[in-house]
Amino acid sequence: MFRLNVEILICTEKLSAAMVEKAAANVSLPDTHIACAKGTPAGDAAKFGYNRIAIAVCDEGAAKATVSKCDAEFVHAVLVSSKAAEGAALSEGGRICAIVSPDGEPEFLVQQLSQAISGIVNTYLYRMIWAMMQTTLDSSPALVWYKALDGAHFNVNEAFCHAVSKTKDDVEGRKHAYIWNVSEDEAFACQESEETTLREGKTCVFEEPVNTPDGIKTMLTYKSPLRTAKGTVIGTTGIGVDVTQQREYESRLRNMAMTDALTGLLNRRRLYEEAEVRFPGQKTVLYLDIDYFKNINDKYGHEKGDVILKLVSDAMKAEFSDGITARMGGDEFVIVLGGYPSDEDLNHRLEDMERAVAASKEASGISVRLAAGIYRGTLPIGDAIKEADGLMYIEKGKHHKETPLK
Numbered sequence: 001m002f003r004l005n006v007e008i009l010i011c012t013e014k015l016s017a018a019m020v021e022k023a024a025a026n027v028s029l030p031d032t033h034i035a036c037a038k039g040t041p042a043g044d045a046a047k048f049g050y051n052r053i054a055i056a057v058c059d060e061g062a063a064k065a066t067v068s069k070c071d072a073e074f075v076h077a078v079l080v081s082s083k084a085a086e087g088a089a090l091s092e093g094g095r096i097c098a099i100v101s102p103d104g105e106p107e108f109l110v111q112q113l114s115q116a117i118s119g120i121v122n123t124y125l126y127r128m129i130w131a132m133m134q135t136t137l138d139s140s141p142a143l144v145w146y147k148a149l150d151g152a153h154f155n156v157n158e159a160f161c162h163a164v165s166k167t168k169d170d171v172e173g174r175k176h177a178y179i180w181n182v183s184e185d186e187a188f189a190c191q192e193s194e195e196t197t198l199r200e201g202k203t204c205v206f207e208e209p210v211n212t213p214d215g216i217k218t219m220l221t222y223k224s225p226l227r228t229a230k231g232t233v234i235g236t237t238g239i240g241v242d243v244t245q246q247r248e249y250e251s252r253l254r255n256m257a258m259t260d261a262l263t264g265l266l267n268r269r270r271l272y273e274e275a276e277v278r279f280p281g282q283k284t285v286l287y288l289d290i291d292y293f294k295n296i297n298d299k300y301g302h303e304k305g306d307v308i309l310k311l312v313s314d315a316m317k318a319e320f321s322d323g324i325t326a327r328m329g330g331d332e333f334v335i336v337l338g339g340y341p342s343d344e345d346l347n348h349r350l351e352d353m354e355r356a357v358a359a360s361k362e363a364s365g366i367s368v369r370l371a372a373g374i375y376r377g378t379l380p381i382g383d384a385i386k387e388a389d390g391l392m393y394i395e396k397g398k399h400h401k402e403t404p405l406k
Contacts, residue, residue: 004029006121008036011066014080014102015109020057023113028120040069053124055117057100073126076120078113086331101378132343143219143240146226149198149233151175151191156384160240165213182211194236201233207243218244260327262306263313271326275336275381278324284382286346287373287388288316289396293331296366307362312370315353340376371396 012021017038024034026282040056053074058067063077078098084094098116100109137144144157150171161168166177171179177187193206203224210219228236258270259378266274276282290312297305309331316325316333323337350370357368373392375384 002031004032004121004125005050005052006032006034006117007054008034008117009054009059009070010036010038011040011056012080013063014059015057015100015113018108019110020113024117026110026114027118027121027123029118032121032125034117034121040066049050053121055120057113069087074124077118092330095185101296117122130270143242144238146235146237146242147194148235153179153196154235158271163210163212163217163240163242180211186211193221193223197236198225198233201225210240217242218247258327260313263327265309265313265317265333266324266326268326268328271324271328271334271336272381277339279336279381281378282339283376283378283384284337285381285384285388286337287328287375287385287392288333288335288350289392290331290368290369291396294367295400300366308357308366308368311357311360311363312353312368315356318356319349319353334388336381336384343374346372346374 008020008023010017010346012020012098017036021036024036029036032197046063053076054070055076056070056081057078058065058066060079060081063079067075067077071116076098078100080100080102082101082103082129098117098120100112102109104112134157138159140157143160143163145160146155147153152175153171155175156168156171161171164171164181166179175187176182176186176190179188190208193204193208196206197204203222206217206221208221210217220239220243221240223236223238226237227233258266260267290308293305293308294329296308309327312333313325313327316335320335320337323335328334328335350372354370357363369391373388373390373395374390375388377384377387379387382405
């Protein structure tokens with residue numbers, strides 16, 4: 001826990017030490033310890049730590065000399081005088097000087113001095129807390145900004161400036177369209193999220209595309225109403241996290257979960273899900289198998305077999321782009337189409353697939369022929385695939401009788 005130590009140096013003949021000590025005791029600030037000592041610090045430029053400040057209560061003519069003996073980050077002189085001349089001189093030298101008149105009732109003088117000490121400490125705490133906050137904001141990789149109700153930015157961090165390639169001075173007082181180099185229409189989406197946040201009166205989370213010098217980025221933003229100490233809403237504050245790479249990674253993971261790694265076709269699970277959505281009624285299902293594929297693997301090796309599978313898959317995606325194409329495993333594939341295309345159309349497409357594979361240099365010298373079972377009807381996709389699978393094996397048997405393996 002941060003603890004601030006305040007040293008009150010009593011260097012006045014016009015107020016008693018008891019009065020100064022009573023004034024210091026009346027100052028009650030959290031995590032602040034105030035101690036009093038008579039006279040100036042011993043030695044030249046007595047040192048005070050980063051969490052210690054010195055307040056010298058001095059008479060006329062002694063303030064400058066006393067302040068000069070204090071080596072502290074924050075030194076303040078409270079001048080006990082009816083005149084403001086010396087206080088003005090200290091201010092010109094960079095020391096803000098509070099002035100307390102020695103005239104008046106003791107209780108009033110104690111109150112004056114307490115207010116002066118409290119004001120000095122609060123000024124230091126304000127500066128320190130602001131510096132701590134700004135340092136924390138600027139060290140954050142997330143974008144942080146503060147906006148007035150009219151959308152003008154009045155504070156941003158370094159990450160924000162880097163993202164928009166502008167300085168803090170250039171951003172200050174500007175609105176979304178200028179800062180992000182977009183049109184007013186494009187800026188409207190951002191304004192909508194601001195209005196939602198103000199309407200909800202709480203922190204809201206949005207995922208928004210933003211145009212940066214490095215291209216379109218996906219930003220996860222946390223926006224909150226910005227309130228005064230009394231609760232009056234004066235604007236919004238936001239934190240933006242660039243999740244572009246994360247979303248791309250998630251997309252790749254989803255794609256890996258949905259597709260066959262070798263061919264890029266849908267896998268069995270995704271096939272069932274998509275077919276139920278796209279073709280719940282009339283559908284045509286083709287169950288395909290590469291004839292004598294085992295012999296291709298045995299004769300040319302599994303690497304060449306993988307090449308053939310990829311060639312068949314690419315040809316299938318090209319010829320049946322109007323349907324769903326999937327690999328069931330091994331050398332077996334499924335194509336799902338809407339409605340009932342004719343046998344002539346389907347056979348023509350399958351022949352084009354075979355020709356496309358044969359024309360490839362990678363398949364040179366290898367005969368690739370497809371056996372297909374075709375189902376037409378309205379059965380659920382799982383049952384339709386079973387029907388097509390059975391028909392494919394019948395067709396495959398015909399192929400083997402017509403062109404037995406040599």
